[in-house]
Amino acid sequence: MENSNRRIQDVPLSILDLVPVLSEKTVADSFRNCLDLARKAEQFGFNRFWMSEHHNMEGVASSATVVLIGYVAGNTSTIRVGAGGIMLPNHAPLVVAEQFGTLETLYQDRIDLGLGRAPGTDPLTTRALRRDMKGSVEEFPSNVQELIQYLSDQVPASRVKAVPGHGTNVPVWLLGSSTYSAQLAAMLGLPFAFASHFAPALLMEALRIYRDNFQPSATLKEPYVMVGANVVAADSDEKAQHLATSVFNFFLNVVRGTSNRLQPPVDSLDSIWSAQEKYAVEQMLNYNFVGSSETVRAQMQHFVDMTQADEIMVVSNIYDHAARVRSYEIISQFRQK
Structure with missing residues (x-):
C-alpha cells in the first residue's frame, strides 16, 4: 500500500538508543552520551526516546533499562521516555507495573512501556535471568493482560495491587x-x-495483520504503528557511508554470534567480512538509510509511502558521538514544514 499523501514532515520521529559501548571507552561514557543525546533529541523535537533491554552484550549498556529511563527522564523535561522494550518473560508483571508506576508518578505523562516477547539475550543468559524456563513465553498474552490490569484504574481482580x-x-x-x-x-x-x-x-505482513484485525480498546480507537529504521545521516553521502561501516560491523557481530564493543568506522569492510556474511548483514539491514540530508529524506519518504507508518523510530549506531548527534539533527529537520 503506497500513498504519497503522507509526507515525512507529518510523521513523528523518535529515537531508539541501544546505549552503545564504544571500543576504547567505558560504560560510564556510554551513559553520559545517552543523556546528552536525549537532551539534544528533546531540543531537536523528537517525540520519544526509548531504550531496550539487552543482556550479556559487550557493546550494549542498556541492561538495567528501568534505571536508565529514570536517569534520562529525570534530566529532561518534555520528551517521552520509555522502554523499547522490556522483555516481559524475564520479569514478573507486578514488578514491571510497580517500576513503571513509579516512573509515571515521578515523570507524569512522559513514560512509555514497550513489551517484547524475546529474551533479549542468548539461551545461557536467559536461564540465568529466568531460572525457571517453563511457560515464560507461552504465558506472554496473559502476562501482558495482567500487567495492563495492574496499571489500570479498575478494581483489582485479586487482593494484589501495584x-x-x-x-x-x-x-x-x-x-x-x-x-x-x-x-x-x-x-x-x-x-x-x-x-x-x-x-x-515480515514487516509488511505484520502491518497488514495488525491493521486488518485491530479491535478498538479503551485506550486506542484506531491502529497505531511505529516502524524502526537504521539511519546514518551526514553532511555528504561519502561521509555517511564511511560512518555507516560501524553499523555494518555491529550487525556482523550479530551474524557471527559474537559480542564486541562498537567499532570505529573503517575505509572498507572487504577484509573483515566474507561474501556470505555481507549478504546476511545486508538482509538484516534492508531498511538502512545512509547519506546526506537529501538522500536520506528521499529514502525515508519512500519508507513512509510503503508502510504508511504513524511514527518512525530511528536507530543510529554511529561511533563518534558528535557525528551521531549531527545525524539526528539532520533527521529532525525533515519534520520542519
Whole structure:
C-alpha cells in the first residue's frame, strides 16, 4: 500500500538508543552520551526516546533499562521516555507495573512501556535471568493482560495491587519482529512497534495483520504503528557511508554470534567480512538509510509511502558521538514544514 499523501514532515520521529559501548571507552561514557543525546533529541523535537533491554552484550549498556529511563527522564523535561522494550518473560508483571508506576508518578505523562516477547539475550543468559524456563513465553498474552490490569484504574481482580502503579495507566505498546505480536496487539487494541531495523522480512505482513484485525480498546480507537529504521545521516553521502561501516560491523557481530564493543568506522569492510556474511548483514539491514540530508529524506519518504507508518523510530549506531548527534539533527529537520 503506497500513498504519497503522507509526507515525512507529518510523521513523528523518535529515537531508539541501544546505549552503545564504544571500543576504547567505558560504560560510564556510554551513559553520559545517552543523556546528552536525549537532551539534544528533546531540543531537536523528537517525540520519544526509548531504550531496550539487552543482556550479556559487550557493546550494549542498556541492561538495567528501568534505571536508565529514570536517569534520562529525570534530566529532561518534555520528551517521552520509555522502554523499547522490556522483555516481559524475564520479569514478573507486578514488578514491571510497580517500576513503571513509579516512573509515571515521578515523570507524569512522559513514560512509555514497550513489551517484547524475546529474551533479549542468548539461551545461557536467559536461564540465568529466568531460572525457571517453563511457560515464560507461552504465558506472554496473559502476562501482558495482567500487567495492563495492574496499571489500570479498575478494581483489582485479586487482593494484589501495584503500589505505585494502580491507576497510572502507563501507555503499553507491543513490540515485535514477526506476526505474533501484531496479532496480539490487534486483539488487545494496543499500539504496535515493529523491529524492522534488524528484522525486516515480515514487516509488511505484520502491518497488514495488525491493521486488518485491530479491535478498538479503551485506550486506542484506531491502529497505531511505529516502524524502526537504521539511519546514518551526514553532511555528504561519502561521509555517511564511511560512518555507516560501524553499523555494518555491529550487525556482523550479530551474524557471527559474537559480542564486541562498537567499532570505529573503517575505509572498507572487504577484509573483515566474507561474501556470505555481507549478504546476511545486508538482509538484516534492508531498511538502512545512509547519506546526506537529501538522500536520506528521499529514502525515508519512500519508507513512509510503503508502510504508511504513524511514527518512525530511528536507530543510529554511529561511533563518534558528535557525528551521531549531527545525524539526528539532520533527521529532525525533515519534520520542519
